[in-house]
Amino acid sequence: MSRLAGHHVAVLMGGLSSERPVSLVSGAACADALERLGATVTRIDAGRDLAQVLASLKPDVCFNALHGEWGEDGCVQGILETLAIPYTHCGVLASALAMDKAKAKAVLAAAGVTVPGGGLFNRHDVARDHVLPPPYVVKPNAEGSSVGVFIVKEGANRPPQEVVAPTWTHGEDVMVEPFIDGLELAVAVMDGVAQAVTEIVPTAGFYDFEAKYGEGGSEHIIPARMPKADYDEALRLAELAHRALGCRGVTRSDLRYDPVKRDLVLLEVNTQPGMTPTSLAPEQAAHQGVSFDDLVFWIVEDAYARGGAGGRAESRSSGQKP
Numbered sequence: 001m002s003r004l005a006g007h008h009v010a011v012l013m014g015g016l017s018s019e020r021p022v023s024l025v026s027g028a029a030c031a032d033a034l035e036r037l038g039a040t041v042t043r044i045d046a047g048r049d050l051a052q053v054l055a056s057l058k059p060d061v062c063f064n065a066l067h068g069e070w071g072e073d074g075c076v077q078g079i080l081e082t083l084a085i086p087y088t089h090c091g092v093l094a095s096a097l098a099m100d101k102a103k104a105k106a107v108l109a110a111a112g113v114t115v116p117g118g119g120l121f122n123r124h125d126v127a128r129d130h131v132l133p134p135p136y137v138v139k140p141n142a143e144g145s146s147v148g149v150f151i152v153k154e155g156a157n158r159p160p161q162e163v164v165a166p167t168w169t170h171g172e173d174v175m176v177e178p179f180i181d182g183l184e185l186a187v188a189v190m191d192g193v194a195q196a197v198t199e200i201v202p203t204a205g206f207y208d209f210e211a212k213y214g215e216g217g218s219e220h221i222i223p224a225r226m227p228k229a230d231y232d233e234a235l236r237l238a239e240l241a242h243r244a245l246g247c248r249g250v251t252r253s254d255l256r257y258d259p260v261k262r263d264l265v266l267l268e269v270n271t272q273p274g275m276t277p278t279s280l281a282p283e284q285a286a287h288q289g290v291s292f293d294d295l296v297f298w299i300v301e302d303a304y305a306r307g308g309a310g311g312r313a314e315s316r317s318s319g320q321k322p
Helices: 020-036 050-057 075-083 092-099 101-110 123-128 209-213 228-244 280-287 292-306
Strands: 008-013 040-045 061-064 119-122 136-140 150-152 173-178 183-190 193-202 218-221 250-258 263-270
Touching (some): 008 020, 008 050, 020 040, 020 061, 020 292, 040 050, 050 075, 061 075, 061 292, 092 263, 101 173, 101 228, 101 263, 119 123, 183 280, 193 228, 193 280, 228 250, 228 263, 250 280
Parallel strands (some): 008 040, 008 061
Antiparallel strands (some): 119 173, 136 173, 183 193, 183 250, 250 263
């Protein structure tokens, strides 16, 4: 296929965050797809000199396959805005907002999205005593890929001491939320439309970093095994969250569902979902008949259509296509 012949695409990958290993795999998969589509591809392991590299390279568009801080929180998006280079995924504001779990929850709740309780606490207070009755979840306020996540089980004598260890690098404040027993769900939203609901069954423990990205770490069931009314509600919540945060392109919402109480809550929105062989968004696209290459092509075309002004484009209709 040569649908992108004559187009120079820079794929941003790697980066500076704790999610660097995942980004390298995502970036390689997307770069391979772009080459199959006929594009001229430059693979960039994004560092502090990214602005100079891109200013010299002058690509037609950037495929942002970075994950986590700096690459997904609006910082790199600001660089691309300044250079007026079209780029994939969300703009500056939506990226920064979605990355900050506490602020995103406030916006989502105001928009009518059901979110967990809990709140933001200093990590030293969290380590000193239970700030919520167990069971509860402790996680960084601005990380993804389940990095630094701890589940405090019912009857636990002590909160997690890892949050005050010298090796902790995830900020002074952590998000603490009640643990919701039941199913782990994910919903990808493409062009404002929810694709499907995936039920995620970890092979051991909970859906941590290894379960997400390790070979055989989890089983993905599409469609999720739940009543149709609750399935449709998960789709609706993901679409509502996508709109409320001002997102564009492809996002992925993570949810928890208690099948006994039939409680459904949205945990967070990922503005740059993983594009690895085990990632959820490509699987849901395939479930809808969209191949991996077609998904990558659509993401790039969406970036072209919105041009270099990613932040300004967020006010345009999410349904507008190239």
